[in-house]
Amino acid sequence: MAKELDFLTKRSEDYSKWYNELVVKADLAEQADVRGCMVIKPYGYAIWEKMQRILDDKFKETGVQNAYFPLLIPKSFLSREAEHVEGFAKECAVVTHYRLKTNETHDGVIVDPAAKLEEELIIRPTSETIIWNTFKNWIHSYRDLPLLVNQWCNVMRWEMRTRLFLRTSEFLWQEGHTAHATREEAEERAKMMLKVYADFAENCMAVPVVQGVKSETERFAGALDTYTIEAMMQDGKALQSGTSHFLGQNFGKAFEVQFLNRDNQPEYAWATSWGVSTRLMGALIMTHSDDNGLVLPPALAPTQVVIIPIYKNDEQLQKVDEAVAPIVAELRQMGISVKYDNADNKRPGFKFADYELKGVPVRLVLGARDLENGTVEVMRRDTLEKETQRLEGIAARVKDLLGDIQQNIFQKAKTFRDAHIYECEDYEEFKQRVKDGGFFLCHWDGTPETEARIKEETQATIRCVPFGVEQTPGTDMVSGKPAVARVLIARSY
Amino acid sequence: MAKELDFLTKRSEDYSKWYNELVVKADLAEQADVRGCMVIKPYGYAIWEKMQRILDDKFKETGVQNAYFPLLIPKSFLSREAEHVEGFAKECAVVTHYRLKTNETHDGVIVDPAAKLEEELIIRPTSETIIWNTFKNWIHSYRDLPLLVNQWCNVMRWEMRTRLFLRTSEFLWQEGHTAHATREEAEERAKMMLKVYADFAENCMAVPVVQGVKSETERFAGALDTYTIEAMMQDGKALQSGTSHFLGQNFGKAFEVQFLNRDNQPEYAWATSWGVSTRLMGALIMTHSDDNGLVLPPALAPTQVVIIPIYKNDEQLQKVDEAVAPIVAELRQMGISVKYDNADNKRPGFKFADYELKGVPVRLVLGARDLENGTVEVMRRDTLEKETQRLEGIAARVKDLLGDIQQNIFQKAKTFRDAHIYECEDYEEFKQRVKDGGFFLCHWDGTPETEARIKEETQATIRCVPFGVEQTPGTDMVSGKPAVARVLIARSY
Numbered sequence: 001m002a003k004e005l006d007f008l009t010k011r012s013e014d015y016s017k018w019y020n021e022l023v024v025k026a027d028l029a030e031q032a033d034v035r036g037c038m039v040i041k042p043y044g045y046a047i048w049e050k051m052q053r054i055l056d057d058k059f060k061e062t063g064v065q066n067a068y069f070p071l072l073i074p075k076s077f078l079s080r081e082a083e084h085v086e087g088f089a090k091e092c093a094v095v096t097h098y099r100l101k102t103n104e105t106h107d108g109v110i111v112d113p114a115a116k117l118e119e120e121l122i123i124r125p126t127s128e129t130i131i132w133n134t135f136k137n138w139i140h141s142y143r144d145l146p147l148l149v150n151q152w153c154n155v156m157r158w159e160m161r162t163r164l165f166l167r168t169s170e171f172l173w174q175e176g177h178t179a180h181a182t183r184e185e186a187e188e189r190a191k192m193m194l195k196v197y198a199d200f201a202e203n204c205m206a207v208p209v210v211q212g213v214k215s216e217t218e219r220f221a222g223a224l225d226t227y228t229i230e231a232m233m234q235d236g237k238a239l240q241s242g243t244s245h246f247l248g249q250n251f252g253k254a255f256e257v258q259f260l261n262r263d264n265q266p267e268y269a270w271a272t273s274w275g276v277s278t279r280l281m282g283a284l285i286m287t288h289s290d291d292n293g294l295v296l297p298p299a300l301a302p303t304q305v306v307i308i309p310i311y312k313n314d315e316q317l318q319k320v321d322e323a324v325a326p327i328v329a330e331l332r333q334m335g336i337s338v339k340y341d342n343a344d345n346k347r348p349g350f351k352f353a354d355y356e357l358k359g360v361p362v363r364l365v366l367g368a369r370d371l372e373n374g375t376v377e378v379m380r381r382d383t384l385e386k387e388t389q390r391l392e393g394i395a396a397r398v399k400d401l402l403g404d405i406q407q408n409i410f411q412k413a414k415t416f417r418d419a420h421i422y423e424c425e426d427y428e429e430f431k432q433r434v435k436d437g438g439f440f441l442c443h444w445d446g447t448p449e450t451e452a453r454i455k456e457e458t459q460a461t462i463r464c465v466p467f468g469v470e471q472t473p474g475t476d477m478v479s480g481k482p483a484v485a486r487v488l489i490a491r492s493y
Numbered sequence: 494m495a496k497e498l499d500f501l502t503k504r505s506e507d508y509s510k511w512y513n514e515l516v517v518k519a520d521l522a523e524q525a526d527v528r529g530c531m532v533i534k535p536y537g538y539a540i541w542e543k544m545q546r547i548l549d550d551k552f553k554e555t556g557v558q559n560a561y562f563p564l565l566i567p568k569s570f571l572s573r574e575a576e577h578v579e580g581f582a583k584e585c586a587v588v589t590h591y592r593l594k595t596n597e598t599h600d601g602v603i604v605d606p607a608a609k610l611e612e613e614l615i616i617r618p619t620s621e622t623i624i625w626n627t628f629k630n631w632i633h634s635y636r637d638l639p640l641l642v643n644q645w646c647n648v649m650r651w652e653m654r655t656r657l658f659l660r661t662s663e664f665l666w667q668e669g670h671t672a673h674a675t676r677e678e679a680e681e682r683a684k685m686m687l688k689v690y691a692d693f694a695e696n697c698m699a700v701p702v703v704q705g706v707k708s709e710t711e712r713f714a715g716a717l718d719t720y721t722i723e724a725m726m727q728d729g730k731a732l733q734s735g736t737s738h739f740l741g742q743n744f745g746k747a748f749e750v751q752f753l754n755r756d757n758q759p760e761y762a763w764a765t766s767w768g769v770s771t772r773l774m775g776a777l778i779m780t781h782s783d784d785n786g787l788v789l790p791p792a793l794a795p796t797q798v799v800i801i802p803i804y805k806n807d808e809q810l811q812k813v814d815e816a817v818a819p820i821v822a823e824l825r826q827m828g829i830s831v832k833y834d835n836a837d838n839k840r841p842g843f844k845f846a847d848y849e850l851k852g853v854p855v856r857l858v859l860g861a862r863d864l865e866n867g868t869v870e871v872m873r874r875d876t877l878e879k880e881t882q883r884l885e886g887i888a889a890r891v892k893d894l895l896g897d898i899q900q901n902i903f904q905k906a907k908t909f910r911d912a913h914i915y916e917c918e919d920y921e922e923f924k925q926r927v928k929d930g931g932f933f934l935c936h937w938d939g940t941p942e943t944e945a946r947i948k949e950e951t952q953a954t955i956r957c958v959p960f961g962v963e964q965t966p967g968t969d970m971v972s973g974k975p976a977v978a979r980v981l982i983a984r985s986y
Contacts, residue, residue, distance in 0.1 A: 038563070041560055042559065049559060065539065071649065074527060089594065092591070096588075096589045109572050154564055156564065
């Protein structure tokens with residue numbers, strides 16, 4: 001089995017290379033022949049679909065409805081909100097023409113200069129502008145509020161250095177946009193959606209996250225507050241996994257979205273926006289997987305159980321087939337996705353390696369001897385432990401095992417994460433240690449100058465002011481000035 | 494009740510205006526402030542989501558997997574397949590730059606001339622080119638086939654005259670792309686997917702369709718055969734509701750997708766593609782709706798049952814609330830989506846009109862007198878018939894009623910459609926009658942010349958050579974030449 005897997009670089013050798021290889025070899029995604037864009041392959045997309053469906057249900061439980069807004073945004077919309085344009089104009093794809101025509105040599109097409117747009121359109125990097133331009137027509141009275149919409153779509157940000165799932169020019173995401181009558185309600189919604197993300201990350205993805213609020217420098221362009229969930233990868237770097245923004249009345253004012261309040265007075269609507277993207281796939285892969293390949297939480301695994309027969313001849317295979325059929329039926333009855341792989345053109349060793357690479361949580365192996373003994377070999381992907389069990393009642397035990405695996409990989413990731421969160425009061429020590437990864441809880445004087453210096457000297461950034469950390473008085477480790485808060489600092493993806 | 498609805502133009506007055514108004518007033522969609530693009534509003538999107546989920550399940554039952562391919566396609570890819578570029582180059586949005594910058598007066602943004610792309614990218618009008626360019630890397634042996642993928646995404650075709658759902662520059666759709674080792678298997682797949690579409694249209698949308706094959710002129714650009722489902726709207730015009738294409742080896746050759754067959758010989762892969770789009774929303778609306786608003790098939794209605802209380806005071810309302818609670822619970826238990834609208838800020842008459850406009854299939858009204866009598870008023874949206882029924886056992890009867898409505902609106906549409914299909918052998922008669930709508934079964938000599946003449950003189954087109962129509966010898970009604978087939982001709986959307 002080891003032989004088949006030699007092709008995957010070990011994490012300890014080169015974590016970054018391991019990731020890049022794993023994404024491609026596990027059939028999750030690949031680079032497209034379009035600069036910076038990816039193809040999400042069926043296996044990768046199946047995981048993303050599971051994420052989508054669970055998240056979508058959670059959003060709807062909070063009253064959110066889906067809708068769809070245009071891909072293209074008039075250039076001038078971007079300029080309406082001063083900070084927003086600063087943040088997004090630099091990296092957007094611009095549509096300038098609407099037609100091609102045959103070239104003079106009749107062997108290709110060229111842009112038809114006669115088909116130039118009066119105003120250029122940009123491909124949405126995010127949709128606050130076009131959505132608030134629409135909300136203007138939907139919101140007239142406090143009775144129209146709150147307005148809670150979400151869209152699942154593609155967005156584009158022209159990135160110079162791209163990595164599959166983590167940073168691509170085009171990516172898939174959901175973006176929620178809400179409008180409210182009061183500041184309090186909008187702030188509460190922004191925090192509520194962060195909690196939805198955190199619950200999803202921890203309970204479905206089995207990825208522990210630190211929740212907190214971004215520093216001013218790291219805020220979304222146009223937000224008054226950006227809330228974030230930060231996950232720790234196995235190399236100790238942070239991965240921002242979801243953000244929720246309290247946008248104040250910035251977009252309400254920029255797009256003149258006013259409503260009559262209960263006292264019949266005009267007011268600008270209060271806004272939030274919040275999103276998670278295919279970047280979550282990167283977080284999922286990098287948190288759990290190992291040198292044999294993917295490790296998937298059962299809650300998101302497209303195939304939760306694989307059953308592989310061992311046989312020498314057709315007669316033996318037929319007996320295994322017969323024994324497996326009721327187990328498959330019973331597992332499906334329980335809502336468990338199971339694949340019985342009795343394909344004849346691949347050796348069992350190849351299958352073992354392949355399903356390990358793909359991260360299938362539980363593997364059952366059944367041979368002629370097992371049938372005689374009434375046993376089955378059970379392997380759990382997270383620990384790679386194998387155990388021979390009685391065949392009777394196996395479905396129920398597999399179900400329990402899936403629950404165990406879900407818990408175990410979360411606990412493992414959390415133990416790792418917690419062991420790599422350090423309090424640090426000394427900047428020299430910090431500079432040394434941050435190279436090896438980890439989250440550092442440090443006192444900060446609240447100035448962008450200190451933040452910039454840390455970033456320049458260490459490539460680490462303030463990830464957030466974490467919630468639930470006791471904030472005691474202290475001194476900024478860099479400037480020596482009184483601290484305003486203990487913040488979480490780390491290198492990040 | 495009539496008063497609230499006066500605002501909707503009657504179908505008999507102006508069918509086209511009725512449609513445009515209905516789409517907006519029923520909160521399905523609206524024109525965006527981006528030329529030719531639409532905003533799909535939450536209520537419209539909820540119907541689209543139901544369609545998506547049902548179709549997606551049907552695709553997966555046939556072995557199809559979802560994936561995602563890039564939005565942007567290098568311009569040169571389009572030119573690879575000669576017919577394909579002819580069909581799509583004329584109407585595509587072209588990305589030429591990847592950055593904006595602040596203008597000189599610092600009050601807006603302009604395209605940064607330094608950020609010009611070496612090769613322009615077009616926004617996908619359809620994805621055969623980028624997908625077959627990717628398949629090249631996925632297909633090496635007959636063992637890699639068939640490859641059955643689908644993506645749900647947005648596409649863009651620059652349309653000069655747009656109408657919500659029916660023809661918009663950007664629209665949402667699914668596009669399935671399959672690769673096969675043999676011609677027969679590919680042809681079978683193209684026909685299989687047409688059948689999936691036809692079943693969905695008839696059983697879920699309750700829209701009867703004619704299945705058939707397109708004439709050469711009307712084929713998808715790059716296809717050897719295009720299969721279609723054609724639905725009849727209430728004005729007798731045809732609406733092409735889904736197409737499935739047998740692409741032969743055209744894309745296999747254009748993108749050099751070769752595989753080793755069982756005899757170890759290289760062969761080009763055989764292709765299909767097939768799609769339905771948000772255009773289906775147009776078909777749904779125009780097939781069933783009436784002068785009071787939408788009529789939705791229960792299978793696709795976001796809310797299947799609405800319950801409205803009639804009360805004079807809080808005490809009465811409380812009693813209705815109590816009586817309704819177990820009914821709501823029972824309906825939900827049965828998997829029926831139900832809304833109890835006891836909002837205090839709208840009169841019952843307004844609610845009645847609004848839910849009629851929105852096409853909610855069943856309405857229950859419960860007042861103080863009903864409680865005394867143990868009765869409830871039941872209205873079915875399709876016929877607008879009201880009936881007082883016993884409250885006891887109402888949930889089960891509502892469930893049956895939903896089934897009845899689903900059947901009834903299909904039957905009604907089919908009866909209408911069948912009554913407007915005419916055999917016609919005389920061109921002068923055809924020219925007169927086609928103005929009033931309807932599908933005409935006529936003998937055709939098989940030439941593009943005759944086809945072009947019919948189109949020019951009557952604005953009607955050959956929709957398809959229908960399946961299941963007995964093909965008897967005959968004479969082309971236009972040219973008088975021997976006919977090759979009886980075809981379906983109609984004006985269309």
